[in-house]
Amino acid sequence: MPPSNPDPTDAELVDSFPYVQVDHDTKHFYRGWLERRLLVNRCGDCGHWHHPPKPVCPQCLSGSLEPTEVSGRGVIHLSMLLHQGPRAPGVDYVAGPHPVVTVELEEQAALRITTTLVDGPEAAAIGTPVELTWIERHGSPFPAFRTRGS
Ligand SMILES: [Zn+2]
Incomplete structure (x- = not known):
């Protein structure tokens, strides 16, 4: 929209x-x-x-x-699971840990963006191919990643 x-x-x-x-x-x-x-x-x-x-x-x-x-394609370079942290729309620490991933974009080595992974914590393994997707936070678009087939 x-x-x-x-x-x-x-x-x-x-x-x-x-x-x-x-x-x-x-x-x-x-x-x-x-x-x-x-x-x-x-x-x-x-x-x-x-x-x-x-x-x-x-x-x-x-x-x-x-x-x-950028293309939005990359690979998970670093992965963290937050068990507590700041409140954010769609983030529920009681339901499970919140994944935070640093993605290395395919455009250039060491070009990295840190955000969340929509697939959930179990998918946030280092080396996993991902692509950009958009979620909504505070009524505005927010970039996130989802897993993709290599
Ligand atoms: Zn330059």
Whole structure:
């Protein structure tokens, strides 16, 4: 479902994600969430990807950064099961541990994003192929991963 406002102002963007820090460096990343697109900064000079967003390329220090949509495919690099933690929509620590996974994206070695896995804790094994999916938190899209066949 498309967002009700396809071109939000910076203030509206901040209001959409009260639980994260939206600033000059991260606003393109979170604007992508509203469109259910995972946008990762790519350097216009050397082609290096980096995440989380920084003001300059960590590889060559160029300020020519382009928020670029990634495929969403990757492999679980690190896996944690939270038995307690902050409250979040859809997270029920009583029903079972909440999986948190760091996924290495296929675009580049060591390009990693940390979020949850919708398949549940038993599927969160290191090395498992996954793909991007979207869930909803606080009324706004939130990126997550699901397992896929290799
Ligand atoms: Zn660069």
